[in-house]
Amino acid sequence: GFVPGGTNLKGVQIKRDRTNSHFVTSVLLHVAGSSSIVSACSDAAHALRSVREQLQGARKREDNPIDDTRKAAQQEQRVNFAPYSSGSGSKKRKRGRTSLLAQKKTKRHSWSTKFVCLANKNRSKVPCSVDEKEVLVNAGLGERTICIPDVECSSGEFKEILITEFPKLEEAGGFELMRCVPNTRQLEPISATVWRQPKLLKSVVANGRIYIRPIQKNLDLSSIEDADEEVVEKCLTCHKQMPLKELRKHVQSCQFSEKIDDLSSDSDFNVDHSPIYIQSDEGENSERENSLGNRQSSPQATTATDCGLSGCSWNEAGCKSPVVTSPTSEAKEPTCLQDVIKNLSLCVSEDITMVTVRRAYVLLDALRATSRKGFDPHKELKVCFLGEEAADGGGPKREFWRILGKEIQETYFEGKANRLVLRHDAVALVDKKYYQVGQLMAMAVIQGGSGFHYFAPCIYHYLCGAEVSSISVSADDIPDYEVSSVVQKIQNANDDKELQSIAFDAVEMTIESGFSKPVSIMTMDDREELVHIVALHYTLLRSKAELDQLKMGLQSVGVADAMKAYPDLFEGFFTEVGMKCLTADELQKLLRDIRFSPKGSSEREKEEATYMFFLDLLHSCEDGTAPELLRLENVLSFFTGADTLPPLGFKYSPSLVFNSENTFPTASTCALELCLPTKYHQDYTTFCQKAALAFISHGGVGLI
Numbered sequence: 001g002f003v004p005g006g007t008n009l010k011g012v013q014i015k016r017d018r019t020n021s022h023f024v025t026s027v028l029l030h031v032a033g034s035s036s037i038v039s040a041c042s043d044a045a046h047a048l049r050s051v052r053e054q055l056q057g058a059r060k061r062e063d064n065p066i067d068d069t070r071k072a073a074q075q076e077q078r079v080n081f082a083p084y085s086s087g088s089g090s091k092k093r094k095r096g097r098t099s100l101l102a103q104k105k106t107k108r109h110s111w112s113t114k115f116v117c118l119a120n121k122n123r124s125k126v127p128c129s130v131d132e133k134e135v136l137v138n139a140g141l142g143e144r145t146i147c148i149p150d151v152e153c154s155s156g157e158f159k160e161i162l163i164t165e166f167p168k169l170e171e172a173g174g175f176e177l178m179r180c181v182p183n184t185r186q187l188e189p190i191s192a193t194v195w196r197q198p199k200l201l202k203s204v205v206a207n208g209r210i211y212i213r214p215i216q217k218n219l220d221l222s223s224i225e226d227a228d229e230e231v232v233e234k235c236l237t238c239h240k241q242m243p244l245k246e247l248r249k250h251v252q253s254c255q256f257s258e259k260i261d262d263l264s265s266d267s268d269f270n271v272d273h274s275p276i277y278i279q280s281d282e283g284e285n286s287e288r289e290n291s292l293g294n295r296q297s298s299p300q301a302t303t304a305t306d307c308g309l310s311g312c313s314w315n316e317a318g319c320k321s322p323v324v325t326s327p328t329s330e331a332k333e334p335t336c337l338q339d340v341i342k343n344l345s346l347c348v349s350e351d352i353t354m355v356t357v358r359r360a361y362v363l364l365d366a367l368r369a370t371s372r373k374g375f376d377p378h379k380e381l382k383v384c385f386l387g388e389e390a391a392d393g394g395g396p397k398r399e400f401w402r403i404l405g406k407e408i409q410e411t412y413f414e415g416k417a418n419r420l421v422l423r424h425d426a427v428a429l430v431d432k433k434y435y436q437v438g439q440l441m442a443m444a445v446i447q448g449g450s451g452f453h454y455f456a457p458c459i460y461h462y463l464c465g466a467e468v469s470s471i472s473v474s475a476d477d478i479p480d481y482e483v484s485s486v487v488q489k490i491q492n493a494n495d496d497k498e499l500q501s502i503a504f505d506a507v508e509m510t511i512e513s514g515f516s517k518p519v520s521i522m523t524m525d526d527r528e529e530l531v532h533i534v535a536l537h538y539t540l541l542r543s544k545a546e547l548d549q550l551k552m553g554l555q556s557v558g559v560a561d562a563m564k565a566y567p568d569l570f571e572g573f574f575t576e577v578g579m580k581c582l583t584a585d586e587l588q589k590l591l592r593d594i595r596f597s598p599k600g601s602s603e604r605e606k607e608e609a610t611y612m613f614f615l616d617l618l619h620s621c622e623d624g625t626a627p628e629l630l631r632l633e634n635v636l637s638f639f640t641g642a643d644t645l646p647p648l649g650f651k652y653s654p655s656l657v658f659n660s661e662n663t664f665p666t667a668s669t670c671a672l673e674l675c676l677p678t679k680y681h682q683d684y685t686t687f688c689q690k691a692a693l694a695f696i697s698h699g700g701v702g703l704i
Contacts, residue, residue, distance in 0.1 A: 155196035173216025363407035395669020400639030401449035415479035438553015513537035586620040609681040639667035639674040
């Protein structure tokens with residue numbers, strides 16, 4: 001109740017009565033004294049708080065059956081639903097969350113990525129070939145996916161993981177990690193600070209491959225043999241037990257031997273070692289021999305036309321080709337290249353194909369002409385040099401073949417001088433450029449070309465139809481200087497260790513060449529085979545597709561068949577074998593038609609003096625003392641258009657004339673006429689300078 005003013009709370013008395021199981025508390029206030037109301041209220045508040053605390057304690061101590069039931073239910077709830085219980089269970093729940101957070105903080109993060117272990121300590125490029133990858137895998141190296149259990153591991157633990165996966169790294173004398181430069185095959189080292197901490201390494205390379213390269217020593221590439229017993233299988237042909245990995249190769253050789261045995265046992269099959277002839281519809285035969293002396297026969301006989309015994313036929317490709325007659329027919333067997341070319345030239349029609357070329361882009365313009373839809377290699381070719389006033393009477397075409405041969409050599413061949421091999425060019429192969437080049441070469445054979453005297457012998461023999469396994473190759477023909485030097489080292493090796501060391505350093509070369517024998521077991525007995533395989537690959541096999549396409553172009557007018565039939569005769573046209581160097585005496589004989597002025601005239605003496613100067617100049621060209629490095633080939637090409645004598649020679653004899661008004665020599669390549677100025681008949685030095693300038697830098701027809 002309200003305590004009236006002017007009264008004090010002298011004391012507080014608490015009574016407890018039980019009414020409906022509830023406590024009723026009454027507070028009796030005794031007023032005494034004359035204290036203020038504020039102090040009385042403060043005392044009353046303290047008294048009430050004390051009463052409330054006592055009441056709460058009393059309720060807890062009360063033995064009430066309803067509370068016992070509630071407590072039992074709460075206990076059962078805490079047992080069944082501990083994470084979600086209330087009351088005292090909240091403390092356990094809090095301790096559980098704290099433990100889970102602690103577990104998350106101590107959890108390790110793993111990382112899986114691809115590692116590629118290399119064998120060569122000097123390797124700078126990514127291995128791409130299937131054979132090389134297979135060799136690495138068989139040696140326990142190559143590519144593997146490795147799981148790093150904890151990216152926070154130490155550098156020592158990381159090293160142990162890598163050595164466990166690639167045990168041969170223990171013998172490397174240290175190793176380094178590398179990565180591939182984007183958009184290239186080039187490898188670059190990863191900083192040691194980065195790769196020794198897997199967590200940093202992961203952030204740098206992400207999901208890219210990591211390459212392991214030895215530092216001091218090349219890793220052994222010997223194969224890791226399986227511990228299990230090798231699986232064998234019986235050959236159904238010879239009934240021999242063969243290892244499963246060698247069975248396919250054995251089956252192929254075994255079946256081939258079986259076929260040979262069947263043919264040999266056949267009573268109707270007789271081996272004839274005499275020359276093989278091709279039977280035509282008129283009962284004629286043709287002898288064909290390949291470049292190695294083995295007799296070969298064409299699978300189908302050609303059909304002769306009305307051109308006669310030395311006429312033309314249509315081959316399987318629908319192109320005209322010559323019918324090569326046999327010695328038993330009325331026509332004689334060709335004994336020289338001129339006879340064969342005359343036979344081939346009968347296929348040239350009277351129709352004319354006019355080709356205009358720029359002197360600086362002869363090959364480009366010629367390929368553009370051959371790519372036209374209506375181009376026919378059997379038509380007679382007429383050439384016009386753009387900007388030069390001249391009708392093709394034979395001279396411009398000879399000059400066209402000479403320039404074309406040089407540009408083909410520079411564009412599609414590589415290697416050492418006069419021993420060139422075909423360059424591997426996939427873009428040109430897809431565009432069929434090699435077929436077009438073959439067409440142009442075939443046309444040069446039958447239309448007055450002087451030859452292409454730069455083919456390596458192995459390339460020429462392949463074009464003549466020889467089998468690859470029978471072709472003899474030389475290390476001198478390898479166009480790559482680095483490969484050629486390695487082959488020279490292999491040839492000069494003195495023992496097995498030296499040979500293996502050289503092969504280890506050049507493992508990319510051996511694998512690319514197809515030599516699959518492990519380097520670790522290589523001996524001196526393998527040296528010759530290794531040299532042969534490497535030389536064969538880099539001279540022939542690498543550009544085999546290009547050679548096949550070139551051969552198809554040669555066959556467009558039957559030249560490929562003629563080369564196969566008479567390889568010895570065509571060898572001087574495509575290689576330096578049998579090619580004679582031009583001499584001053586030969587050039588003097590070629591210009592034997594000299595048109596002097598009448599004897600006793602004033603010009604005759606000048607002309608004779610000029611002619612003697614000319615002969616001296618020719619001999620100085622032969623011994624290399626001519627001015628401006630003038631050569632006899634320059635003189636010949638100046639008045640004929642060809643730098644070598646054509647196989648069929650010239651239609652008529654060249655002539656030599658004189659002129660008293662000209663400053664430089666002039667010529668007509670169509671008329672095969674050379675004109676010398678007599679203005680310098682008393683000054684040999686000036687004559688040589690003017691002649692050398694004209695022979696070398698004339699600039700074209702009508703431009704001197």
